[in-house]
Amino acid sequence: MDPIHIAVVGLGKIARDRHLPAIAGNATFSLAATVSPHDTGLDGIPHFASLDELLEQGPAIDAVSLCTPPQVRYDLAAQALKRGVHVFLEKPPGATLSEVVALRDRADKVGVSLFAAWHSRFAAGVAPARTWLAERTIEKVSIVWREDVRVWHPGQAWIWEPGGLGVFDPGINALSILTHILPRPVFLTNATLSIPANRAAPIAADMHFRDTAGAEIHMDLDWRQTGPQSWDIVVETDAGTLKLSSGGAVLALPSGTEHNEDLEYPGLYARFANLIRGGRSDVDIDPLRLVADAFLRGRRVSVEPFID
Incomplete structure (x- = not known):
């Protein structure tokens, strides 16, 4: 061929x-x-x-x-x-x-x-996490997605402009995993977007969602993290706690932890x-739709200017 x-x-x-x-x-x-x-x-x-x-x-x-x-x-x-x-x-x-x-x-x-x-869906721990969660009752989800924008996007002015998404550029990776692994649809209930005084896009966001069965989901996004970076999703279920870390590459289940190679x-x-x-x-648009909902429904607060 x-x-x-x-x-x-x-x-x-x-x-x-x-x-x-x-x-x-x-x-x-x-x-x-x-x-x-x-x-x-x-x-x-x-x-x-x-x-x-x-x-x-x-x-x-x-x-x-x-x-x-x-x-x-x-x-x-x-x-x-x-x-x-x-x-x-x-x-x-x-x-x-x-x-x-x-x-x-x-x-x-x-x-x-x-x-x-959606590259994060191909992280090694995501597919087995989806399989495990399909048979569980979801009780609560916590997402912490914090990184240093100066390390990952140095000098990239476009990312701060309308359409560039700001902190949702990495945050949408977490949403792409979330919408893929949870067995029920997710929707936004409220959000606070922190926007630097000299930029058009947020540098941080605090977001709350629910799934259609009522499970609460909290998401903490921040581009001001220094030192170790955090890309973690924790799902509490009726059968124990699942954790995806390192952006989905490491999966921890009640039965043990799997460390896997980069497959994205x-x-x-x-x-x-x-x-x-x-x-x-x-062409799945669910992660982008949640970001759009954040801009539609989120409360905007001005924070100190960001200088690259």
Whole structure:
């Protein structure tokens, strides 16, 4: 079977650290080109300043991975779909719910695959956590997702602009796990968003949810954490406590703890290949919908300016 010829659009930190190694490690894919107006590309791989240029002048491609900021992703995805090119959307899949739904509908009409890639769902502990929780009564959930923005997003001004999500850029990873592992739907009851006086997006958020059976869920997001970082989800059930830590890579159950290797981006590309080969799409908007609900219903408080 011929490989899937894929282009990576956007060559920032996430593309170089995660996407390119995952593509190189998957024989189903062949890296055909890269696209970025701000980068010179990779040795031996055709490079283009824009997706327009690649589609008009470059080698034939079957798929693109869009690793750009979400604010510009819709037009790129729509352009690729119009050419019959399969599209991988780095999280969050777009700057608004409406544009992601429009892309999903367009992909269905033209018969190509669209993948909203929630990488944290592919952390090694998430699938077994989902299986274990399916047979339990959920009593209470606590999420602590705290990290240092200066370490993970140095100098990235776009992330503080409307559509960039601020602290929800990492926080949506926790929501992608939460909505995947709990057996019932979740909805927001209230939230407080802490927004630096000189920024448009929050640096912290305190959020309360319930599932449809009434279980209380609390989420503590903060981008001001220094030292050890916290990416933990604790679920109290009728059969004991489950804990996912290290962003979902470590699973602790009443029966013991499993430490697992990093499987996220290799898992994403295996899933993308299966979607393409099967002629299907996977566009779950639940995590983004909860973020939108936070902006819709959350109370905003101004905090001290953030200087990068």
